[in-house]
Amino acid sequence: MAINPKQIAGEKAAEYVQDGMIVGLGTGSTAYFAIAQLGRRVAQGLRIQGIPTSEQSRTLAEQAKIPLIDFDGIDHIDITVDGADEIDPAFHLTKGGGGALLREKIVASLTQTEIIVADETKLVKHLGAFPLPVEVVPFGFQATMKKLAQLECTTTLRHINNTHFVTDNGNYIIDCAFGRILHPPELEKQINAICGVVECGLFIGLTHRLIIGKTNGTFEECTQAKPLEES
Numbered sequence: 001m002a003i004n005p006k007q008i009a010g011e012k013a014a015e016y017v018q019d020g021m022i023v024g025l026g027t028g029s030t031a032y033f034a035i036a037q038l039g040r041r042v043a044q045g046l047r048i049q050g051i052p053t054s055e056q057s058r059t060l061a062e063q064a065k066i067p068l069i070d071f072d073g074i075d076h077i078d079i080t081v082d083g084a085d086e087i088d089p090a091f092h093l094t095k096g097g098g099g100a101l102l103r104e105k106i107v108a109s110l111t112q113t114e115i116i117v118a119d120e121t122k123l124v125k126h127l128g129a130f131p132l133p134v135e136v137v138p139f140g141f142q143a144t145m146k147k148l149a150q151l152e153c154t155t156t157l158r159h160i161n162n163t164h165f166v167t168d169n170g171n172y173i174i175d176c177a178f179g180r181i182l183h184p185p186e187l188e189k190q191i192n193a194i195c196g197v198v199e200c201g202l203f204i205g206l207t208h209r210l211i212i213g214k215t216n217g218t219f220e221e222c223t224q225a226k227p228l229e230e231s
């Protein structure tokens, strides 16, 4: 039987969750396996409270009978398990392939241990082959798109079923193809300084542990980001 590396990574990450924790529930096909596993553990008596990073994950958590909490009752999140579209050796990430980057970043920014789960295809030397998702307000999005293009990328307004993709927050996504992102922290600042941009999918300094599932059924864990060599 084929082994799904995303399942290996997602289920392994769920092992870090302990009784009494507040848990950020990521979005995507890898985070799905963590949510499903946490649901099984809750059924066996684990007591946690979840914060979903998207409406999709909220639905999954409700189906898995994971109790949910909102931001009123908390000042931090103990652990979040989330996926990524690209991961570089310095633990810089591209996220937002599923369009949930804003809520994912809010949750990550409150999280003490952010665990990123992925398969090996997400590991890259440099970010940028995956077009960077940027969430923008619909008003004047054409102007925001032109400003983004001035950063030397090719911009595409994300569509789904022949209409604009709308995020859980009522915004649009502009996918920015840079090819190669040499300085992710600087680019994050430049993008987020553009009026009309709500947030971009660069996640800098937010990852504490990486769990990479492999097709041979094993996984690799890493807690130490490596400085990226210029080349």
Ligand code: 5RP
Pocket (backbone or CB within 6 Å): 026, 027, 028, 029, 030, 031, 082, 083, 084, 085, 094, 095, 096, 097, 098, 099, 100, 101, 104
């Ligand atoms: C959603 C995300 C996802 O975490 C990312 O797209 C990875 O998804 P998958 O685990 O399905 O490959 O950022 O906004």
